[in-house]
Amino acid sequence: MELPIFPLNAVLFPGAAMPLHIFEERYKLMMGECLRERRPFGVALIRQGREVGEPAEPLDVGTIAQIAAVERLPEGRMNLVCVGADRFRIVRHISREPYLKSEVDVLAEPVEEDEETRSLAQRVADIFSEYAGLEIALSGGWSRETMLPSAPGSLADQIASRLPLGLPAKQRLLEELSPRMRLNGERVILSAAVRRLQPLVASAHATRWQGLPRLN
Incomplete structure (x- = not known):
């Protein structure tokens, strides 16, 4: 599946909630599209780079995030609460502008109910x-x-x-x-x-x- 990727200095786990303050233009665009199309995005820990400024390189394994709540602010900024869904692994990057989009495989954990x-x-x-x-x-x-x-x-x-x-x-x-x-x-x-x-x-x-x- 194709997924917009949000590299962060944070690790999101399935089932956990994460608040985000969106203020950079690229991420305002990303979240606006996710909200309009009711699509998830991916959260991945930064391998190299920083959250703000030049695009950061994420690690391969991250978590699909669903937007659970949004507070719209002036100038297109917003506060979000997202909730982790499935794990994913990045297969390849599709594009880097205006924000990172990647092809990912959804990772299923083994059933261990013994x-x-x-x-x-x-x-x-x-x-x-x-x-x-x-x-x-x-x-x-x-x-x-x-x-x-x-x-x-x-x-x-x-x-x-x-x-x-x-x-x-x-x-x-x-x-x-x-x-x-x-x-x-x-x-x-x-x-x-x-x-x-x-x-x-x-x-x-x-x-x-x-x-x-x-x-x-």
């Missing part, structure tokens, strides 16, 4: 909930239930989008099609994060209680 994968997904969901609770506790907030999808692939993508990872690590998770492999990688990352946060939260909790008056 008992081992479902069990792994539940373990990773539990560790992520613990991690999220520790992050909230460290900031002094109130813990609340974390809503996560049950399907292994969707769960892996949702967690990947919410983890504070560097762009290369996020891109590796995007390029990995196997839900089981993504979940295994996230299990390692989350387990290490929980071990790091637990003593910090305990120390912060003790410090807060030390400042309170004691009732005898």
